[in-house]
Amino acid sequence: MNQPLLHASGIDVRFGGVHALRGVTVSVRPGEICGLIGPNGAGKTTLFDVLSGMRRPDAGAIAYDGTDITRRPPAWRARHGIRRTFQRQQLFGQLTVTDNLVVAQDWRGGVRPSAGRHRQRAAAVLHDCGLDTLAGSYAGGLPVGQARMVELARALADPPRVLLLDEPASGTTPEERRRLASLIRRTATDDDCAVLLVEHNVAFVMDLCSRVVVLDLGHVLAEGTPAEIHANPAVREAYLGTGAQGPEHDHDPAHRGGGPAAGEWPNV
Numbered sequence: 001m002n003q004p005l006l007h008a009s010g011i012d013v014r015f016g017g018v019h020a021l022r023g024v025t026v027s028v029r030p031g032e033i034c035g036l037i038g039p040n041g042a043g044k045t046t047l048f049d050v051l052s053g054m055r056r057p058d059a060g061a062i063a064y065d066g067t068d069i070t071r072r073p074p075a076w077r078a079r080h081g082i083r084r085t086f087q088r089q090q091l092f093g094q095l096t097v098t099d100n101l102v103v104a105q106d107w108r109g110g111v112r113p114s115a116g117r118h119r120q121r122a123a124a125v126l127h128d129c130g131l132d133t134l135a136g137s138y139a140g141g142l143p144v145g146q147a148r149m150v151e152l153a154r155a156l157a158d159p160p161r162v163l164l165l166d167e168p169a170s171g172t173t174p175e176e177r178r179r180l181a182s183l184i185r186r187t188a189t190d191d192d193c194a195v196l197l198v199e200h201n202v203a204f205v206m207d208l209c210s211r212v213v214v215l216d217l218g219h220v221l222a223e224g225t226p227a228e229i230h231a232n233p234a235v236r237e238a239y240l241g242t243g244a245q246g247p248e249h250d251h252d253p254a255h256r257g258g259g260p261a262a263g264e265w266p267n268v
């Protein structure tokens, strides 16, 4: 198999007394869709913050295409193809959908925002995503499912090499989830993009990903194919059980078992 494009090793993050990530190692390869799941508070978004450069880890390193980027800022990472979406959407609400995609493109070279090239690219991506009809709509007025699609389209506005998707299916309808899944699959396959997907909808993850990493209380609890993860008793315990905590755990016990609703754990 090809080498990892993004490889984070031994990542540690503390927020005062909360040890959010404890020596986490994850990697994702070109063309791969890797799921990252875990109960509430497991550390998924914190790991995305570290991978996208929004948070400096207390320990550990990140390699991108074999180069150490641990100290590179978010803008550098975005410019070099590491793109992310957010659990709480971060669209520019007062801009049109087209303009959200225009401003997300690389402006090096001093091309003015009115320049046709960026608008053409935005139109092409919106078309590819089946979002042509929304081009002139203000992003702030979109229903959740459409806004999720637009956020993904914005992450594709310049072709990404790594895509970090934080709960892209949250608040979407089954039809929107089908379209999202197909778009994510196409991006990974056609563009050889490495996709890391955080999602509470476990059925969505199991269907889409070839490999799944499970975080729990800041560490990697399990890693494997969807079938292996589904059959793993420790994973089921973390998600669905009461999960007695050891004394070293300083997380809120109410978060345990706070992953998907029982109906979201698929009966594979």
Ligand SMILES: Nc1ncnc2c1ncn2[C@@H]1O[C@H](COP(=O)(O)OP(=O)(O)OP(=O)(O)O)[C@@H](O)[C@H]1O
Pocket: 015, 018, 020, 038, 039, 040, 041, 042, 043, 044, 045, 046, 047, 087, 251, 252
């Ligand atoms: N800025 C912060 N300050 C203090 N604690 C934080 C901060 N951000 C996250 N945490 C804590 O770190 C731990 C990991 O949080 P994180 O949001 O990464 O988990 P998550 O797996 O993304 O959870 P969820 O599924 O609920 O989004 C939690 O205990 C959380 O309360």
